[in-house]
Amino acid sequence: LAQAGYSDPKTFPKVTLVYNTNTGHKLRMEYIQAQIKQNLGIDLALENWEPQTYFRKVATDHPQMFRVGWVADYPHPNNWLPEVFGTGAGQNYSQYSNPAFDDLNKKALAETDQAKALALYAEAQKILVEDAPAIWVYYYGIFRLVKPWVKGLITTPIDSYLGSQNWRNIQILAH
Numbered sequence: 001l002a003q004a005g006y007s008d009p010k011t012f013p014k015v016t017l018v019y020n021t022n023t024g025h026k027l028r029m030e031y032i033q034a035q036i037k038q039n040l041g042i043d044l045a046l047e048n049w050e051p052q053t054y055f056r057k058v059a060t061d062h063p064q065m066f067r068v069g070w071v072a073d074y075p076h077p078n079n080w081l082p083e084v085f086g087t088g089a090g091q092n093y094s095q096y097s098n099p100a101f102d103d104l105n106k107k108a109l110a111e112t113d114q115a116k117a118l119a120l121y122a123e124a125q126k127i128l129v130e131d132a133p134a135i136w137v138y139y140y141g142i143f144r145l146v147k148p149w150v151k152g153l154i155t156t157p158i159d160s161y162l163g164s165q166n167w168r169n170i171q172i173l174a175h
Helices: 023-040 051-060 081-085 099-110 114-131
Strands: 015-020 044-049
Touching: 015 023, 015 051, 023 044, 044 051, 081 099, 081 114, 099 114
Parallel strands: 015 044
Antiparallel strands: none
């Protein structure tokens, strides 16, 4: 901050972090607000908007800071990298654009050798992390207890409910 001309946090301009109305989001944003105050001495204002207004405004008005999330539709880098950060992508609320990143994603999508395609996606991800158009703050996680007589349950990070991606293999044994 000092190198950017803000050696005194009190001179830092007002910044507002906007999020869509949700109790979980509110708690997370309050935590971020407290951490920025504690570690940087900056007062971060919070503002919540109801979801319909929120997503319309984030897509068009671009607040200074805002919360967005993404849950994969299928477990593959193509459903993350170009969908969320590709130039002009519908989920690219940050308006990130890097031709080298886009090119690697296009090459990966066209690649028929899976190992080569994944290597191209890995290169694209490195560019994304270096450019840092977003701050990855947290990942959703769900803890579940499963009775021992439930067999064949395979869970994935994109399950909308426990085992929903592989439900055909689930067995309930006698108990």
